[in-house]
Amino acid sequence: MNVPGETAATPLLELRGISKTFPGVKALDDVSFALYASEVHMLLGENGAGKSSLMKVLCGAYQADAGEFFYKGDRVTIASTADAQKLGIAVIFQEFSLVPYLDIAQNIFLGREPKGRIPGTIDRRKILADAKRLLESIGFDIDPSITVNTLGVAQQQMVEIAKAISQNARILVMDEPTAALSDRETELLFALIAKLKADGVSIVYISHRMAELFALGDRITVLRDGRRIDGVRPADVTPDQLVRMMVGRTVDMTYPRNFADKPGEVLLAVKGLTAPSGIADINIEVRRGEIVGLCGLVGSGRSEVARAIFGADPVASGEIVFEGKAISGEPDMAARRGIALIPESRKSEGLALLRSVGDNLVVSALRKLFPSGLFDPRSGQRTADGLIRQLRIATPSARQTVGLLSGGNQQKVVIGKWLAAGAKLFIFDEPTRGIDVGAKSEIFALIDRLVAEGAAALMISSEQVEICHVCDRAYVMREGRVAGHLARNELTEENIVRLGMHHA
Amino acid sequence: MTDITKETLSPPRSFLSQDAIQLFYRLLAVFLICAVLAVLNDSFLSLGNILNVLRQASLTFFIASGLTLVVLTAGLDLSVGANVALSACVAGTVIHTTGSPVLGILTGLACGGVVGLLNGIMVTALRIPSFIATYGMLWVLNGLTYWYMAGETLHGFPAGFRQIGSGYLFGLPIPVYLLLVFLGIGTVFAQRTIWGQEIYAIGANPVAARLSGIPVTRRLLLVYAVSGTMAGLASIIFLSRLNSAEADIGESLTLPAIAAVLIGGTSLFGGVGTVFGTFIGALILTLVLNGMNLLSVSANWQPLVTGIIVILAVWLDMKTRRRAQ
Numbered sequence: 001m002n003v004p005g006e007t008a009a010t011p012l013l014e015l016r017g018i019s020k021t022f023p024g025v026k027a028l029d030d031v032s033f034a035l036y037a038s039e040v041h042m043l044l045g046e047n048g049a050g051k052s053s054l055m056k057v058l059c060g061a062y063q064a065d066a067g068e069f070f071y072k073g074d075r076v077t078i079a080s081t082a083d084a085q086k087l088g089i090a091v092i093f094q095e096f097s098l099v100p101y102l103d104i105a106q107n108i109f110l111g112r113e114p115k116g117r118i119p120g121t122i123d124r125r126k127i128l129a130d131a132k133r134l135l136e137s138i139g140f141d142i143d144p145s146i147t148v149n150t151l152g153v154a155q156q157q158m159v160e161i162a163k164a165i166s167q168n169a170r171i172l173v174m175d176e177p178t179a180a181l182s183d184r185e186t187e188l189l190f191a192l193i194a195k196l197k198a199d200g201v202s203i204v205y206i207s208h209r210m211a212e213l214f215a216l217g218d219r220i221t222v223l224r225d226g227r228r229i230d231g232v233r234p235a236d237v238t239p240d241q242l243v244r245m246m247v248g249r250t251v252d253m254t255y256p257r258n259f260a261d262k263p264g265e266v267l268l269a270v271k272g273l274t275a276p277s278g279i280a281d282i283n284i285e286v287r288r289g290e291i292v293g294l295c296g297l298v299g300s301g302r303s304e305v306a307r308a309i310f311g312a313d314p315v316a317s318g319e320i321v322f323e324g325k326a327i328s329g330e331p332d333m334a335a336r337r338g339i340a341l342i343p344e345s346r347k348s349e350g351l352a353l354l355r356s357v358g359d360n361l362v363v364s365a366l367r368k369l370f371p372s373g374l375f376d377p378r379s380g381q382r383t384a385d386g387l388i389r390q391l392r393i394a395t396p397s398a399r400q401t402v403g404l405l406s407g408g409n410q411q412k413v414v415i416g417k418w419l420a421a422g423a424k425l426f427i428f429d430e431p432t433r434g435i436d437v438g439a440k441s442e443i444f445a446l447i448d449r450l451v452a453e454g455a456a457a458l459m460i461s462s463e464q465v466e467i468c469h470v471c472d473r474a475y476v477m478r479e480g481r482v483a484g485h486l487a488r489n490e491l492t493e494e495n496i497v498r499l500g501m502h503h504a
Numbered sequence: 505m506t507d508i509t510k511e512t513l514s515p516p517r518s519f520l521s522q523d524a525i526q527l528f529y530r531l532l533a534v535f536l537i538c539a540v541l542a543v544l545n546d547s548f549l550s551l552g553n554i555l556n557v558l559r560q561a562s563l564t565f566f567i568a569s570g571l572t573l574v575v576l577t578a579g580l581d582l583s584v585g586a587n588v589a590l591s592a593c594v595a596g597t598v599i600h601t602t603g604s605p606v607l608g609i610l611t612g613l614a615c616g617g618v619v620g621l622l623n624g625i626m627v628t629a630l631r632i633p634s635f636i637a638t639y640g641m642l643w644v645l646n647g648l649t650y651w652y653m654a655g656e657t658l659h660g661f662p663a664g665f666r667q668i669g670s671g672y673l674f675g676l677p678i679p680v681y682l683l684l685v686f687l688g689i690g691t692v693f694a695q696r697t698i699w700g701q702e703i704y705a706i707g708a709n710p711v712a713a714r715l716s717g718i719p720v721t722r723r724l725l726l727v728y729a730v731s732g733t734m735a736g737l738a739s740i741i742f743l744s745r746l747n748s749a750e751a752d753i754g755e756s757l758t759l760p761a762i763a764a765v766l767i768g769g770t771s772l773f774g775g776v777g778t779v780f781g782t783f784i785g786a787l788i789l790t791l792v793l794n795g796m797n798l799l800s801v802s803a804n805w806q807p808l809v810t811g812i813i814v815i816l817a818v819w820l821d822m823k824t825r826r827r828a829q
Binding site: 310312330331332334335336341343348349350351352353354355359362363364366367370373374375376377417421 | 695696697698699700701702704705708709711712713714715716717718719720721775776
């Protein structure tokens, strides 16, 4: 559908009929995309829908196989990142491209430093003054001589934006910019986006968060399977309609599950756990058949609790009792007793990306599958094949490199390796991060099945909706301590937020 | 539940695994080198020369096989040569003073193993990067050996002991039997034991390996201890073959061993490689040197040629691997 009223204006940048094929995958299929001046254009789609590819075509990192680009109505080519930069296109990636050991000013003007009087030197005073002025213009009050590696994520993002502005960017592409930001930081970012927009900058904004689409977006383009499905105004659609466009079918957003009427015996009891990683006096209990939520703001110590229980971080005092017996030591001890950790950063901590799906699936179960110590590749392969079928992991075979799978399927591999190991307690740290809606409900169904069969789960999530819908009960953390406990009937987003916030 | 299994996926690229392709290239290289040398020189294909090549390759292989395990964990052991020297001198002294070759052999192996274990402790408990820990160990071992030997040479060992390095059994040199035995043990250990699998997993991603419940510290200790023990074994072969030991015998051993590992296709980044590949690597290295000797090429050219082969092998591996991804 064309957005009425805007067809007459010439778009700032227009892409027509863009296609991009990778061996075996059509990443983009005849996608058209128009960006007008001073608009925030949301790009929406499941993982693998083509958002990243479109973004990379836009900034010249990929070259389209077919299609045309128009800038203010004139035909242009974007064959390299330099071409894109000349057109004023800048991308703020999720992983920042700042040099950690240089200061803010040096990062902003990297490669374009003002020359000093002596040849080969940099005019230090000018670079600092220019940086300061630039940072103030985007409402960021900070000393530009601070080294970047001491900055938080939100501040680094601001530096990235300042850098883009300094290069006269008129089109900013932002890839899930709020993924690692707190609520307060998100507000600041939104204010900045509004300001940039008022200054005539156009923003292409990729996000998985429904609330942001409606709060920020002027228009929304929905992609699915590499095709453009629709372009809409936020006012004309409901979240449910958007989700249907993304997935092309109705996804049950409520993740139904069979709540345990009578949970089993206590599987895990954490008593007065204190750790140098910043958590103190943690008391938690998880029973068989339960999914227990662990929520709170990012940085409240949730992951630290998970890592301490699993033995990944040292413990200062307190006791961790699993199946009635105290547990201590490295992760191999916890794993041997039946505890599993599904870490937050799947790619760096959960998988050996260059190894095969099969290798990754059996790695935690080696001792269980081969008690003699002798490894039988064929038997390992059979186990892997079984898990691939059971978890419906989309892979051509167990021999496929696991790094080539989509996020949801990679997560299934991480869970699968603990199924093979026969784990009894599954600690999930943000199990659905970076996973599309369809795969999410599959992961939740899987967790539900696990606990129904007598296992237990401790689930960390920043998505309060997920905690509310999936968990039997939840602990809320604040500043390294458990701030409160919510039973099933008290489990609402409002209560979680209230307990998790400071001075509530 | 929704269906994400119908996602577009590329079909498997090849029926052969990456390892198989790399092994194929290497065997092809061995074949080509042999063919060229056979044409150029009549004596190359003589049984005596082939056995000689195998015997020479065996010494490099013993050191390189243990080293392969270290490299599989993304580590490096630069102390292997110095370890051979110290172990040889210690073992030689024990044989001289006690008159018992068995005791000497055991001491040599133990000495190598203890040095390896110390490397392992530096890498795990002290968290020193293996490159630096074993580089420091190289100097420490050299220092100990020079101080201990004080410029002396140990010489003259019992005839029975000398059989290990220079004797024959059914027409084959004894080191060749040892080579086959340790090639078998090494291959089974790496490919067919859970410890071997865990070593590959550690090399591929040490953080994920630890969080998958693999006892990373213990496995690393094991790997460095094995590397040291294999250096100890090499010291015994060396001692019995040359019938003498001096402080500086290790200096020419480390770099060829690393070359054999790299030519054999084991990645310095860890997680990729095989002990059999290392054997082929040692073989290629020895064949080329042997061929240059037979063709009367000056020995001064040998380091240059070794360097080119290493660079070529690693470059080809990276190229094929990149294409596969």
